[in-house]
Amino acid sequence: MNPLAQQLNEAIQKENPHVLEMLSELGKQIYFPKEGILSQSAEAGQKAKKYNATIGIAVEKGVPMHLEVLQRNLSAYAPKDLYPYAPPAGKPELRTAWREKMVLDNPSLQGKNYGNPIVTNALTHGISIVADLFTDVGTPVIVPDKNWENYELSFGVRRGAEMVYFPLYNQSGKFNSEGLLESLLNAKEQGKKSAVVLLNFPNNPTGYTPTQQEGQTIIDALVQAAEAGINVVVATDDAYFSLFFEDSMHESLFGLLAGLHPRILPVKIDGATKEEYVWGFRVGFVTYASESAAILSALEQKTMGIIRATISSGPHPSQTFLLQALKDPGFEAQRQQKFEIMKARANKVKQILDNGNFSDAFDYYPFNSGYFMCLKIKGTTAEAVRQQLLDKYQIGTIALGDTDLRVAFSCVEEENLQEIYDSIYQAVKEVQAVNA
Numbered sequence: 001m002n003p004l005a006q007q008l009n010e011a012i013q014k015e016n017p018h019v020l021e022m023l024s025e026l027g028k029q030i031y032f033p034k035e036g037i038l039s040q041s042a043e044a045g046q047k048a049k050k051y052n053a054t055i056g057i058a059v060e061k062g063v064p065m066h067l068e069v070l071q072r073n074l075s076a077y078a079p080k081d082l083y084p085y086a087p088p089a090g091k092p093e094l095r096t097a098w099r100e101k102m103v104l105d106n107p108s109l110q111g112k113n114y115g116n117p118i119v120t121n122a123l124t125h126g127i128s129i130v131a132d133l134f135t136d137v138g139t140p141v142i143v144p145d146k147n148w149e150n151y152e153l154s155f156g157v158r159r160g161a162e163m164v165y166f167p168l169y170n171q172s173g174k175f176n177s178e179g180l181l182e183s184l185l186n187a188k189e190q191g192k193k194s195a196v197v198l199l200n201f202p203n204n205p206t207g208y209t210p211t212q213q214e215g216q217t218i219i220d221a222l223v224q225a226a227e228a229g230i231n232v233v234v235a236t237d238d239a240y241f242s243l244f245f246e247d248s249m250h251e252s253l254f255g256l257l258a259g260l261h262p263r264i265l266p267v268k269i270d271g272a273t274k275e276e277y278v279w280g281f282r283v284g285f286v287t288y289a290s291e292s293a294a295i296l297s298a299l300e301q302k303t304m305g306i307i308r309a310t311i312s313s314g315p316h317p318s319q320t321f322l323l324q325a326l327k328d329p330g331f332e333a334q335r336q337q338k339f340e341i342m343k344a345r346a347n348k349v350k351q352i353l354d355n356g357n358f359s360d361a362f363d364y365y366p367f368n369s370g371y372f373m374c375l376k377i378k379g380t381t382a383e384a385v386r387q388q389l390l391d392k393y394q395i396g397t398i399a400l401g402d403t404d405l406r407v408a409f410s411c412v413e414e415e416n417l418q419e420i421y422d423s424i425y426q427a428v429k430e431v432q433a434v435n436a
Contacts, residue, residue, distance in 0.1 A: 090119020
């Protein structure tokens with residue numbers, strides 16, 4: 001093992017051995033080189049005032065070399081904020097700005113110990129980092145049965161982890177904390193020392209966020225599992241954070257999890273992708289919480305090692321664009337305007353579905369947030385309905401499993417939503433008739 005990796009592991013072991021047990025073999029082996037090209041270039045950036053012949057970029061007349069055909073469309077930004085490599089952990093000013101935003105959005109973080117957000121190439125990359133650091137072949141990854149399909153690729157296919165599913169909803173249509181606890185205790189009984197729990201609120205595909213009371217039952221379940229002796233990495237996938245339209249939790253669970261128990265390691269995965277409507281910018285963040293500054297530093301170094309070994313660093317221009325937006329006085333007002341549009345669409349969907357006209361064709365799962373909602377198709381399969389909608393109505397939806405049809409109200413104007421659900425109803429009835 002590289003001595004740098006060994007030093008990081010020893011620091012973690014000294015502060016909290018449970019966290020070291022959570023790391024995968026790759027997580028234990030990985031480190032960020034202190035004497036490599038990047039560190040030497042950083043040192044030269046501070047001291048080489050005459051000539052800096054270190055990092056692999058080109059310079060002309062004191063600024064990063066660039067093409068005028070590109071710069072003339074980006075003239076609001078200095079070349080130094082666009083063309084050079086961004087640091088592996090991300091643009092420092094952006095990391096600071098995002099951390100400040102996190103505290104404003106999550107008051108429960110006040111007084112808690114957590115690290116500086118590390119910039120990722122959007123949320124999928126952040127999820128991949130968590131998979132690399134904390135899962136090996138057979139590591140239980142516990143996730144609700146209604147989830148984003150990319151989890152299977154990131155944890156199951158790439159890392160060989162054991163995907164463990166529990167029903168998202170209980171019989172009362174609330175979050176199934178009992179199923180979460182049962183899955184964790186089963187992993188403990190099977191001899192597993194550690195498990196990863198993935199919690200995605202607002203949920204994709206259902207658009208569901210637990211209430212405050214349900215959130216507390218999740219916390220209680222995680223603590224009970226930790227008290228039973230299993231180490232739990234709790235990754236909060238906050239892709240659709242802030243899009244809370246009703247009386248649900250309006251914060252990430254990350255703040256409540258921080259400092260909760262020595263056997264619980266909270267990891268927040270979030271980003272501007274969905275929150276700030278910049279899907280193509282590919283700017284996300286990973287943030288760790290721990291009572292130990294040494295552990296936070298070690299996890300940051302290991303995360304930077306993963307980034308260095310995979311993508312080297314994230315795109316610089318989009319980090320600059322986001323940073324400038326966060327600093328702009330009009331940012332919050334514009335963000336609120338878009339929120340109101342999304343909320344109006346969600347409310348319209350509820351109004352349409354609650355009239356009782358569609359009950360012989362489908363029900364809907366509880367939703368109160370995010371981009372999506374999910375129908376439970378009756379009398380036929382979701383895939384058959386999806387195909388009928390495409391072929392006859394030229395409407396696209398997503399079929400999930402046998403019965404579930406996901407509808408993204410986020411990309412349909414409010415005035416067109418009635419037509420969408422009327423068409424889905426007709427499509428279901430037509431397919432039912434064919435199958436009769």
